[in-house]
Amino acid sequence: MSDDAADVQRVLSGDVDAYAKLVERYYDRCARFAIRMLGNRDDAEDALQATFLRAYRALGRYQERDRFSAWLYRILVNQCRSIAARRTHRERVFVREEALLLNAPDRTPAWTGEDEEFVQRVLNELDPLLREAFLLKYVEELSYEEMSALTGAGVSALKMRVKRACDRLRERWEYIRDD
Amino acid sequence: MMLSSVRRSPAPVLRAAMVAVALAALAPLHASLRAQETDPLARLDPNSRFAIELVLDSAHALGIPTRPLTSKTLLGISRHVDNRRIVAVVRGLFTSLKEARIVLGPSLSEPEWTAAAEVLQAGVSPGVLAKFRQNHKGKQQLAMPLVVLADLITRGVPVDTASSAIVQLWNRGAADGDFYGLWKGVEQDILSGQNPGAALEQRVRESIGHIPPGSKLSSPSAREPDNPSQ
Amino acid sequence: MDPLVQRIVQEARRPVAPDPAAKARLMAAIHAEARPRQSPRRRRWRWLLEPRPLALSPLGGFAVAAGLVGIGIATELVRTYRDGHTTGEPRVLVAAAPLLPVHDTVTKFVLVAPHATRVSLVGDFNDWNASATPMQRTPTGGTWSVTVHLAPGRHVYAFEVAGSNGTQWVADPSAPLAPEDGFGAPNSVVLVGGSAS
Numbered sequence: 001m002s003d004d005a006a007d008v009q010r011v012l013s014g015d016v017d018a019y020a021k022l023v024e025r026y027y028d029r030c031a032r033f034a035i036r037m038l039g040n041r042d043d044a045e046d047a048l049q050a051t052f053l054r055a056y057r058a059l060g061r062y063q064e065r066d067r068f069s070a071w072l073y074r075i076l077v078n079q080c081r082s083i084a085a086r087r088t089h090r091e092r093v094f095v096r097e098e099a100l101l102l103n104a105p106d107r108t109p110a111w112t113g114e115d116e117e118f119v120q121r122v123l124n125e126l127d128p129l130l131r132e133a134f135l136l137k138y139v140e141e142l143s144y145e146e147m148s149a150l151t152g153a154g155v156s157a158l159k160m161r162v163k164r165a166c167d168r169l170r171e172r173w174e175y176i177r178d179d
Numbered sequence: 180m181m182l183s184s185v186r187r188s189p190a191p192v193l194r195a196a197m198v199a200v201a202l203a204a205l206a207p208l209h210a211s212l213r214a215q216e217t218d219p220l221a222r223l224d225p226n227s228r229f230a231i232e233l234v235l236d237s238a239h240a241l242g243i244p245t246r247p248l249t250s251k252t253l254l255g256i257s258r259h260v261d262n263r264r265i266v267a268v269v270r271g272l273f274t275s276l277k278e279a280r281i282v283l284g285p286s287l288s289e290p291e292w293t294a295a296a297e298v299l300q301a302g303v304s305p306g307v308l309a310k311f312r313q314n315h316k317g318k319q320q321l322a323m324p325l326v327v328l329a330d331l332i333t334r335g336v337p338v339d340t341a342s343s344a345i346v347q348l349w350n351r352g353a354a355d356g357d358f359y360g361l362w363k364g365v366e367q368d369i370l371s372g373q374n375p376g377a378a379l380e381q382r383v384r385e386s387i388g389h390i391p392p393g394s395k396l397s398s399p400s401a402r403e404p405d406n407p408s409q
Numbered sequence: 410m411d412p413l414v415q416r417i418v419q420e421a422r423r424p425v426a427p428d429p430a431a432k433a434r435l436m437a438a439i440h441a442e443a444r445p446r447q448s449p450r451r452r453r454w455r456w457l458l459e460p461r462p463l464a465l466s467p468l469g470g471f472a473v474a475a476g477l478v479g480i481g482i483a484t485e486l487v488r489t490y491r492d493g494h495t496t497g498e499p500r501v502l503v504a505a506a507p508l509l510p511v512h513d514t515v516t517k518f519v520l521v522a523p524h525a526t527r528v529s530l531v532g533d534f535n536d537w538n539a540s541a542t543p544m545q546r547t548p549t550g551g552t553w554s555v556t557v558h559l560a561p562g563r564h565v566y567a568f569e570v571a572g573s574n575g576t577q578w579v580a581d582p583s584a585p586l587a588p589e590d591g592f593g594a595p596n597s598v599v600l601v602g603g604s605a606s
Contacts, residue, residue, distance in 0.1 A: 016439060016440055019439055020436055020439075023432065023435065023436065023439075027427065027432055027435075028424060028425070028427060031425055031427040032422075032424060032425045035425050036421055041428070045427075045428065045431050046229075046230065046233050048427070048431065048435070049233065049237065049431070049434070049435055049438070050233065050236075052435050052439070053236075053240070053435070053438060053439070053442070056439055056442060057442070082229070083226075083229065086225040086226045086228075086229050116420060116423065119417055119420040119421055122417065123417075123421065135421070138418045138421070138422075139418065139421045139422050166410075166411060166414045169413070169414055169417055170411055170413050170414060219536055237434070237438055240438040240441045240442055241437060241438060241441045242441060246533070247533075250533035250536075250537070250565070251590070251591070253533075253536045253537050253538075254533075254537045254590060254592060254594070254596075255591075255592050256537075257531065257536070257537040257538060257539070258537075258578075258592045258593075258594055260592045264591070264592070265592075267591075268590075268591035268592065271591065272591075288562075289562055289563070290562040290563035290600065293563055294563055294598075297587060297588045298588075300588050300589075301588035301589075322562075322563055322600055323600060326563065326585050326598050326600060327585060329585070329586070329587065329588045329598075330585035330586045330587075330598070332588065333586040333587070333588050333589065334586060362585060
């Protein structure tokens with residue numbers, strides 16, 4: 001039995017602290033996905049809170065044949081989708097306020113390779129489905145089969161989304177570089 | 180002043196409000212629940228509504244009353260406040276409610292609880308609020324002194340002056356009527372042009388003359404008159 | 410992979426530092442979930458039906474003895490706000506919380522506003538809805554009043570006064586003020602009692 005499955009069993013037997021172990025194991029990684037996906041910490045925190053609470057409540061339905069992380073990620077991806085969908089159109093281009101303060105409005109930030117704000121902004125400009133596929137493939141490093149099980153989309157559709165995401169990111173980078 | 184606990188079914192007027200609050204609290208758990216005409220949160224934009232529902236969800240999970248949070252939301256809606264501001268204010272109130280419980284302990288009644296949260300929001304520090312935990316033996320309600328404290332600060336009495344005055348009276352066993360009388364007097368003084376801080380200090384001096392130190396008018400147990408309730 | 414995209418991936422893979430308080434809040438919420446469970450339905454509604462300890466109204470001891478309805482009338486020709494500005498509108502208010510011998514929590518709100526065309530009571534007991542509790546003008550014309558059943562406890566409220574200048578949100582000049590509500594509106598507090606002591 002994996003560590004995850006063992007901890008799930010403990011939680012179901014009433015050991016709440018065993019859930020804390022699962023949280024410890026996955027929170028930071030989920031946080032990274034949520035922040036990259038949603039573009040700001042407030043929404044990410046909402047998504048994380050909702051994800052781990054719902055996972056806790058639904059623990060009885062987790063089947064050991066699934067990998068716990070995949071099961072958890074399915075909840076996380078859906079939470080992020082709900083939050084993104086609820087945003088008004090006006091807010092779809094999420095610009096972090098700190099980034100605005102740091103960068104003069106008439107100057108595009110120079111790429112330093114270490115500029116998290118820049119990467120986040122560029123990711124934010126992707127269509128949410130493309131961004132999600134890109135993050136799952138390259139940041140979470142899932143296989144296409146795992147992504148398919150998680151998102152419900154077919155493998156070829158996912159490959160297409162990842163390719164289009166890369167094309168868009170490259171276009172955006174070249175556009176900025178040519179300024 | 181004696182207090183009694185009453186178990187009664189909610190009056191019809193209140194029941195509608197309670198249903199609305201319950202619906203708001205349950206909404207995140209029933210994803211298929213559609214916005215109903217009676218659901219006032221439906222007037223929020225979806226993003227803000229979701230954020231508020233998460234706060235209510237968290238509050239309920241932590242055993243924190245959701246009624247003040249819903250009420251604050253509805254106040255903002257009826258004042259046509261920008262939805263994002265409503266979310267920020269409600270989150271702030273939630274934080275204050277959590278803090279109030281940490282400071283004053285779990286046996287707070289709801290009126291005391293919301294009064295304490297508002298006192299924190301008025302600028303009183305948690306350390307000062309904690310002083311009310313002493314001598315809070317459950318018999319005497321904190322609601323009145325905290326309501327009076329928040330009022331005095333809102334009327335311009337400096338936070339420190341107001342806090343130390345009310346704490347002083349609390350420690351001396353002042354009862355609801357004493358706090359109310361103090362408030363009424365200071366209010367009149369401020370309206371007739373006196374400096375709020377000075378007016379309060381004067382009234383407190385007068386009050387203390389009437390209240391023996393360490394007396395607990397509402398407590399059935401006898402206390403030594405010369406035993407300070409510090 | 411394209412080198413430009415590779416750099417984005419590298420950056421995106423960097424761990425983020427989540428707010429440690431957020432994790433703590435999450436675990437607190439989990440522990441709260443884990444408390445001994447009643448049936449979910451009962452658990453959700455329990456907090457609505459819990460008896461609330463009562464607080465006596467601002468009337469305190471005086472009203473008990475005298476069976477007073479009002480706390481006295483404060484006549485103020487000028488109301489001074491915290492920022493120093495004043496209004497000249499004559500306004501008198503009595504916030505009354507009669508202590509009836511039965512478990513009743515009837516509260517009467519009165520506002521003198523002779524130039525108003527409409528006055529509503531708004532508060533946490535009616536979802537701040539100005540159409541929920543309109544006040545009635547007395548025959549003499551200058552006074553508006555309404556009687557409401559309030560649950561015992563602490564309530565926040567105000568008056569919405571419509572006149573020739575438009576609509577104003579007004580606190581009760583004779584009641585304690587609630588702290589600034591975050592929305593710029595002044596509100597008042599009433600503590601409602603139940604049985605006589």
